[in-house]
Amino acid sequence: xxxxxxxxxxxxxxxxxxxxxxxxxxxxxxxxxxxxxxxxxxxxxxxxxxxxxxxxxxxxxxxxxxxxxxxxxxxxxxxxxxxxxxxxxxxxxxxxxxxxxxxxxxxxxxxxxxxxxxxxxxxxxxxxxxxxxxxxxxxxxxxxxxxxxxxxxxxxxxxxxxxxxxxxxxxxxxxxxxxxxxxxxxxxxxxxxxxxxxxxxxxxxxxxxxxxxxxxxxxxxxxxxxxxxxxxxxxxxxxxxxxxxxxxxxxxxxxxxxxxxxxxxxxxxxxxxxxxxxxxxxxxxxxxxxxxx
Amino acid sequence: xxxxxxxxxxxxxxxxxxxxxxxxxxxxxxxxxxxxxxxxxxxxxxxxxxxxxxxxxxxxxxxxxxxxxxxxxxxxxxxxxxxxxxxxxxxxxxxxxxxxxxxxxxxxxxxxxxxxxxxxxxxxxxxxxxxxxxxxxxxxxxxxxxxxxxxxxxxxxxxxxxxxxxxxxxxxxxxxxxxxxxxxxxxxxxxxxxxxxxxxxxxxxxxxxxxxxxxxxxxxxxxxxxxxxxxxxxxxxxxxxxxxxxxxxxxxxxxxxxxxxxxxxxxxxxxxxxxxxxxxxxxxxxxxxxxxxxxxxxxxxxxxxxxxxxxxxxxxxxxxxxxxxxxxxxxxxxxxxxxxxxxxxxxxxxxxxxxxxxxxxxxxxxxxxxxxxxxxxxxxxxxxxxxxxxxxxxxxxxxxxxxxxxxxxxxxxxxxxxxxxxxxxxxxxxxxxxxxxxxxxxxxxxxxxxxxxxxxxxxxxxxxxxxxxxxxxxxxxxxxxxxxxxxxxxxxxxxxxxxxxxxxxxxxxxxxxxxxxxxxxxxxxxxxxxxxxxxxxxxxxxxxxxxxxxxxxxxxxxxxxxxxxxxxxxxxxxxxxxxxxxxxxxxxxxxx
Numbered sequence: 052x053x054x055x056x057x058x059x060x061x062x063x064x065x066x067x068x069x070x071x072x073x074x075x076x077x078x079x080x081x082x083x084x085x086x087x088x089x090x091x092x093x094x095x096x097x098x099x100x101x102x103x104x105x106x107x108x109x110x111x112x113x114x115x116x117x118x119x120x121x122x123x124x125x126x127x128x129x130x131x132x133x134x135x136x137x138x139x140x141x142x143x144x145x146x147x148x149x150x151x152x153x154x155x156x157x158x159x160x161x162x163x164x165x166x167x168x169x170x171x172x173x174x175x176x177x178x179x180x181x182x183x184x185x186x187x188x189x190x191x192x193x194x195x196x197x198x199x200x201x202x203x204x205x206x207x208x209x210x211x212x213x214x215x216x217x218x219x220x221x222x223x224x225x226x227x228x229x230x231x232x233x234x235x236x237x238x239x240x241x242x243x244x245x246x247x248x249x250x251x252x253x254x255x256x257x258x259x260x261x262x263x264x265x266x267x268x269x270x271x272x273x274x275x276x277x278x279x280x281x282x283x284x285x286x287x288x289x290x291x292x293x294x295x296x297x298x299x300x301x302x303x304x305x306x307x308x309x310x311x312x313x314x315x316x317x318x319x320x321x322x323x324x325x326x327x328x329x330x331x332x333x334x335x336x337x338x339x340x341x342x343x344x
Numbered sequence: 345x346x347x348x349x350x351x352x353x354x355x356x357x358x359x360x361x362x363x364x365x366x367x368x369x370x371x372x373x374x375x376x377x378x379x380x381x382x383x384x385x386x387x388x389x390x391x392x393x394x395x396x397x398x399x400x401x402x403x404x405x406x407x408x409x410x411x412x413x414x415x416x417x418x419x420x421x422x423x424x425x426x427x428x429x430x431x432x433x434x435x436x437x438x439x440x441x442x443x444x445x446x447x448x449x450x451x452x453x454x455x456x457x458x459x460x461x462x463x464x465x466x467x468x469x470x471x472x473x474x475x476x477x478x479x480x481x482x483x484x485x486x487x488x489x490x491x492x493x494x495x496x497x498x499x500x501x502x503x504x505x506x507x508x509x510x511x512x513x514x515x516x517x518x519x520x521x522x523x524x525x526x527x528x529x530x531x532x533x534x535x536x537x538x539x540x541x542x543x544x545x546x547x548x549x550x551x552x553x554x555x556x557x558x559x560x561x562x563x564x565x566x567x568x569x570x571x572x573x574x575x576x577x578x579x580x581x582x583x584x585x586x587x588x589x590x591x592x593x594x595x596x597x598x599x600x601x602x603x604x605x606x607x608x609x610x611x612x613x614x615x616x617x618x619x620x621x622x623x624x625x626x627x628x629x630x631x632x633x634x635x636x637x638x639x640x641x642x643x644x645x646x647x648x649x650x651x652x653x654x655x656x657x658x659x660x661x662x663x664x665x666x667x668x669x670x671x672x673x674x675x676x677x678x679x680x681x682x683x684x685x686x687x688x689x690x691x692x693x694x695x696x697x698x699x700x701x702x703x704x705x706x707x708x709x710x711x712x713x714x715x716x717x718x719x720x721x722x723x724x725x726x727x728x729x730x731x732x733x734x735x736x737x738x739x740x741x742x743x744x745x746x747x748x749x750x751x752x753x754x755x756x757x758x759x760x761x762x763x764x765x766x767x768x769x770x771x772x773x774x775x776x777x778x779x780x781x782x783x784x785x786x787x788x789x790x791x792x793x794x795x796x797x798x799x800x801x802x803x804x805x806x807x808x809x810x811x812x813x814x815x816x817x818x819x820x821x822x823x824x825x826x827x828x829x830x831x832x833x834x835x836x837x838x839x840x841x842x843x844x845x846x847x848x849x850x851x852x853x854x855x856x857x858x859x860x861x862x863x864x865x866x867x868x869x870x871x872x873x874x875x876x877x878x879x880x881x882x883x884x885x886x887x888x889x890x891x892x893x894x895x896x897x898x899x900x901x902x903x904x905x906x907x908x909x910x911x912x913x914x915x916x917x918x919x920x921x922x923x924x925x926x927x928x929x930x931x932x933x934x935x936x
Contacts, residue, residue, distance in 0.1 A: 142378035142379065145376065145377070145378050147926075150378075234378060236378045236379040236382070237379070238379075238381045263378070266378055271373075271375060273373060274373070275373045275374070275375050276373065276374045276375070277375055277376075277377050277380060277383050278374060278375065278376045278377065278380075279376075279377060279378075279379065279380035280376045280377070280378065282380065284380050285380075286380055286383055286384060288383060288386065288388050289388040289389060290388070290389065291388070291389025292389065293387060293389040294386050294387060294388060294389045297386045297387060298382060298383060298386055301382055301386070302382055305382065
């Protein structure tokens with residue numbers, strides 16, 4: 052896997068950060084609001100003083116006006132575990148640049164944004180099972196580990212998002228922001244059960260679909276032997292404009308099915324193709340989609 | 345449109361290979377896809393236009409054939425022949441000097457090569473007014489600027505190199521002036537085998553092949569002072585980078601002498617070669633080994649003697665005496681004493697009025713030399729052993745049975761005698777030269793001795809030689825040659841015995857070819873040796889270094905080369921082909 056991140060690219064990402072909708076119960080201080088009260092500049096509520104409370108948080112103005120001892124509480128800003136589940140099956144190796152390359156680039160950007168926001172970032176590459184990845188950790192050292200891992204992965208094997216998610220759930224106990232990156236080119240929504248379990252655990256899930264432009268609109272004609280890169284199944288077809296039109300209609304329905312599935316479950320879903328610059332996808336699609344700010 | 349290398353189009357046969365490879369490839373394309381289920385059940389579209397075109401016309405094969413065509417076109421070096429306003433005229437100057445006859449490696453002459461270059465120039469500037477000039481010792485206009493193309497080509501094809509020396513630049517300028525002036529010709533191209541050092545810089549020079557040369561650059565023959573034959577003076581040039589074992593041969597048509605020397609590279613030397621036994625008049629010097637320019641491997645020289653002896657015969661015939669005379673030189677019998685070189689009197693008495701050179705054989709002259717009674721003779725004695733009549737003669741082999749006595753005039757010089765009987769006497773006064781051989785030849789063994797012809801030769805040689813002022817001279821091709829001093833000119837023939845027409849009264853001619861020319865006058869036949877100018881064999885190596893590279897035409901840009909365009913097109917097509925190929929690979933979804 053070639054080097055896909057550089058200093059200039061990171062600088063252009065420096066003004067971005069993740070938006071998390073709910074309050075997360077993070078263990079460590081971070082930049083995300085926590086359901087626990089804590090020490091921060093953001094006021095949360097008043098409560099009655101109890102022995103042992105820090106005198107510094109007693110609101111003396113209230114005492115003077117109401118003669119009641121009330122203590123100000125502040126929002127506890129907790130860190131957020133960000134899980135990056137990235138599909139590295141054989142179908143991701145299609146295209147120039149390959150979808151896997153694009154996905155790895157996107158993953159690196161996400162990891163950087165998370166680590167820069169003082170969150171813990173874990174990387175979980177998968178095919179039909181998890182490939183040994185990185186558990187969620189703080190610090191920029193994790194960035195280096197992430198990049199090294201991404202460089203060492205070559206696409207191959209079958210895809211099974213369902214199996215991979217189940218294995219992921221088994222390996223991680225803490226819920227967090229789970230970003231699933233794949234081409235999602237599967238017959239039906241076979242990963243629905245796995246995603247449901249993620250949501251049940253309390254994870255905030257984001258689906259990023261990476262496609263090759265030819266996945267959407269094939270540019271080929273003539274008698275062609277089509278070979279499935281994952282199953283090696285073959286199909287010989289004389290492709291003409293009518294065939295292309297039929298294919299485009301079929302994949303459009305497939306993508307619409309995925310979009311409907313996501314919408315119904317409140318899962319943010321974004322689709323991109325490898326001819327779209329990463330930065331454009333981050334700054335435009337994900338920012339407008341409320342994932343980044 | 346011109347093609348410098350049309351043979352390159354044979355490479356188009358490689359297109360067959362490209363097409364063959366195209367058809368050998370699997371017609372069915374293979375493409376990897378992410379999800380085959382998206383394609384399953386889709387209807388095929390064999391009738392679609394895209395599919396049909398794709399089946400019939402593969403962009404790659406089209407591009408590959410186009411690349412091949414562009415490359416082949418570039419190799420063919422096409423040029424766009426432009427009739428430009430700037431090229432007002434073209435003058436082609438062919439060096440027609442003798443050295444252009446030199447054979448080249450492919451068996452053609454340098455002149456043939458120059459003509460080939462000239463014809464390509466004529467083709468290239470088909471619409472340009474073109475003049476063709478042959479430059480030599482006698483320059484000539486082969487075609488004028490207003491000549492038709494056909495006439496121009498014919499003039500080139502029919503022209504031949506001359507035997508003349510190099511022409512001068514002044515003569516060239518004069519000829520250019522006669523066909524419109526130098527300013528009329530934007531290009532003046534000189535095709536030669538050597539550079540002209542004083543050629544104007546605006547003129548272009550194209551040198552045809554130059555090569556090694558072994559040459560005789562000078563040759564003359566002179567009589568030895570003691571009259572013992574001749575000496576030949578020969579200058580030899582070794583214009584090569586190698587040592588040469590050179591054999592110089594001198595031939596007087598009867599005898600030969602040779603000299604073998606080792607010549608250093610790029611050297612010239614002069615040799616004096618003794619030829620003591622020669623009594624000839626026509627000499628040919630040759631040098632071996634012969635090279636590609638044989639004209640300067642052979643030079644000619646004539647001692648300007650008559651080549652026949654006119655004899656007035658008095659008295660009875662004697663075939664032994666006549667044979668001895670004819671062994672020396674052709675004999676022409678004449679009746680008049682004025683026409684005779686020699687008067688032979690055999691067994692008779694010549695009148696007292698006889699003049700000139702007289703050979704008395706068993707004869708006398710009234711009032712001068714009267715024979716007496718015959719007396720028996722014995723041992724022959726040499727009265728004057730050093731006399732010129734006895735050169736190369738050994739009288740000891742002579743046998744004389746009897747001879748008449750004689751009353752000799754005062755001053756007569758007895759050369760041979762037997763007792764009191766004079767056998768051989770020489771006498772000379774202001775009117776005549778007399779050689780007296782006393783015995784009847786039939787009373788001697790002279791006819792069967794080898795010395796008798798030598799004795800008669802010694803009689804003849806001294807008689808007929810001409811004055812030295814017109815001897816020892818050889819002419820050069822193209823140089824004015826005087827015929828004066830040999831009598832009234834009757835006819836002149838070249839070396840091939842073709843007659844040379846001379847205007848009445850003109851005693852000068854310019855030889856056009858080398859070899860022995862024959863001049864007939866009222867005094868006899870004379871040989872005139874004509875040689876090629878030694879300048880044609882001169883060193884050219886130093887000059888070669890100065891301007892040996894053919895000058896690039898100033899006007900070449902007018903013949904616009906198109907091969908860079910074809911080459912650039914080939915590169916563009918190659919890039920396009922690479923792009924299409926890469927795109928196709930991408931479409932085929934190859935796994936990185």
